[in-house]
Amino acid sequence: MGKYTPHIKSENIKIAETILLPGDPLRAKYIADNYLEDVVQFNAVRNMLGYTGTYKGKEISVMGTGMGMPSIGIYSWELINVFGVKNLIRVGSCGAMQKHLNLYDIIFAMGASTNSNYASQYNLPGTFAPIGSWKLLDKAKKVADERNIEVHVGNILSSDIFYNDDSEAASKWMKMGILGVEMEAAALYMNAARAGVNALCILTVSDHLLTKEETTPEERQTAFTKMMEIALELAE
Ligand code: HPA
DSSP states (O other): OOEEOSSOEESSOOOOSEEEEOSSHHHHHHHHHHHOEEEEEEEOGGGOOEEEEEETTEEEEEEOOOSSHHHHHHHHHHHHHTTOOOEEEEEEEEEEOSTTOOTTOEEEEEEEEESOOGGGGGOOSSOOOOBOOHHHHHHHHHHHHHTTOOEEEEEEEEOSOSSOSOTTHHHHHHHTTOOEEESSHHHHHHHHHHHTOEEEEEEEEEEETTTOOBOOHHHHHHHHHHHHHHHHTTOO
């Protein structure tokens, strides 16, 4: 018997303890097709494609999350609490928020600040700081160092808003040293923290909020390859 949730139906196909999570389900398919061996598809509900395979002999899964914290919140919660996933690695893109960053740079999100209300469900008597797993972060940094891939490690912003009516909002986060903006990591980190499992968000810079530069699809692919080299090594 397969396992079923409202959003993931895996017909007798195991989801590995380590999963890579791109936002775009077609990215998940690309990763499965190009990097994994012995691949089987475990999900197609809402076209949120998910696959399990091996990388260098180690079992690993990959699945899209969709955009935004409600979407990654649903998928990561089910992967963790129903399917027993232990290591969740988001592989995404972000808009750079500091001058010293360039297009295609790689960022490891040590922390994920947020304007989202996601943490309110925990009824904490204070403010929660969503952070990446030290185990995954340390391992990822070692892999990057071994391969001479430069990475930036620090705080990012997980925003609920792509088209923000408040034109001053970004500059306020920039003053706090936020490296880049994306829309998913904070919810992923909170779900992982609540369940006692590991999560890390790795990003490539796809656009720059200060210089307004944008990447081309070809250039994005090259940057993506470097990020994938690191993320795939996190399979256990
Ligand atoms: N804003 C929010 N999310 C993003 C961006 C951005 O500029 N770039 C890539 N993901």
